[in-house]
Amino acid sequence: MDKSDLFVKGWPDDMQFLNFSLEAPLAYASCGEFTAELGWQHHRYQHETDTEILVGLSGQVFLQVSGETFTLEAGDVLTVFPHETIQGTRQTVTPSTFFWLHVVAPATVTAQPAANALTLPRFFHLQAQEKAVVNIHQLLDVSHSHYLVPRAADYQATMLFIELANDAAQQRAASPSHQGISNLVREWIRTHMAEPLTVTAIADRFHLNASYLTRIFKRATGMSIQEYISSVRLDYARYLLLTTSEPVAAVARQAFFNDPKYFSRLFKKKLQLTPSQYRQAYTHTFLNNQQVDPGVDVAAQVAQLENKQR
CATH class of the missing domain: 2.60.120.280 (Regulatory protein AraC)
Structure with a gap:
């Protein structure tokens, strides 16, 4: 093989x-x-x-x-x-x-x-x-x-x-399936979100053509690979906003966004709140939590935290 x-x-x-x-x-x-x-x-x-x-x-x-x-x-x-x-x-x-x-x-x-x-x-x-x-x-x-x-x-x-x-x-x-490949790519992105990811680099990692990977990923997930990378990093940023008192710019850097201004614009576009407004909306945050390891799927954890803070 x-x-x-x-x-x-x-x-x-x-x-x-x-x-x-x-x-x-x-x-x-x-x-x-x-x-x-x-x-x-x-x-x-x-x-x-x-x-x-x-x-x-x-x-x-x-x-x-x-x-x-x-x-x-x-x-x-x-x-x-x-x-x-x-x-x-x-x-x-x-x-x-x-x-x-x-x-x-x-x-x-x-x-x-x-x-x-x-x-x-x-x-x-x-x-x-x-x-x-x-x-x-x-x-x-x-x-x-x-x-x-x-x-x-x-x-x-x-x-x-x-x-x-x-x-x-x-x-x-088993024979390969588009869904199976997409799941593998999604998991790999989650565990490598700290790296400067590109579609070409990810396709090379899986020994696939970049155009082919782009098509099957979009078909299986409904979003582009770059959109998924951003969503994973935004989930991590949301977790940091809820569990630390770090400034927004520091949260942006820790969530692997090189440009804090771009991070804030993207955050507001996706959640209809600025990072500061998002943090203020959940006033009873519990701080001093150990930092999440890059790659951990925090989307469900963020949902739990949001519910607890209401």
């Missing part, structure tokens, strides 16, 4: 895969469903020979594994390989829930899925979330019950891994 196929089908060319042998079930170690309250942050944890998977169930959890950052949301699956370190990058901004599971089994890390192996990508989003959730609940039940069958939890944990691996494999084999 060449790089263009890899991107179109949703797998970055630097993706890593963890591969397990199918000759024996994985050895179950522990699992649970964790609810993170507002302001929770994952502690630093160094893995030994165990593998951990985290499946997002609700909210957002901000994590780092081996120097790479991830935002775990509902339907996302993150694989932590043996001997790696996982830690939180910032506190949760909304109550969040995720499932975690540790297993022990020999595994190899590759840049491509291995043949005849149970393979999990480093990070992906489930297509069939309901099936995975059913398997999660079954494993939670088995792991907390007494079974006469030896290694019942091992087999149930292996079945969950198989379900996740199958979902990922089906996505890799």
Whole structure:
């Protein structure tokens, strides 16, 4: 599979895969469903020979594994390989829930899925979330019950891994769609909004023709790529206006607008309020919140903040 196929089908060319042998079930170690309250942050944890998977169930959890950052949301699956370190990058901004599971089994890390192996990508989003959730609940039940069958939890944990691996494999084999490409581009823009983005640069990143990308993005989203970039940065600016006391010019710079005057004009055009009027309209802002990591999808958070300030 060449790089263009890899991107179109949703797998970055630097993706890593963890591969397990199918000759024996994985050895179950522990699992649970964790609810993170507002302001929770994952502690630093160094893995030994165990593998951990985290499946997002609700909210957002901000994590780092081996120097790479991830935002775990509902339907996302993150694989932590043996001997790696996982830690939180910032506190949760909304109550969040995720499932975690540790297993022990020999595994190899590759840049491509291995043949005849149970393979999990480093990070992906489930297509069939309901099936995975059913398997999660079954494993939670088995792991907390007494079974006469030896290694019942091992087999149930292996079945969950198989379900996740199958979902990922089906996505890799799926034919590309305009909506799928647009979703990938939107997510990439969100996580790179601090960069000087252009349509050509984004198209090159996904190994696509710029005119083709422009057409399918407009068709799928109803807006141009540049309009979407501006909307993502405006969402971030709105969040900063609601959660900090920084001057408007400073907010503009932090939201990656080089020209504060242009920022103010665009802000008023989109929201029918100047940045200062917007801030004043929500007088009970809560300050001193930790700064949002560039790339975090803050649109829903802004809506929650606006509602709370009314």
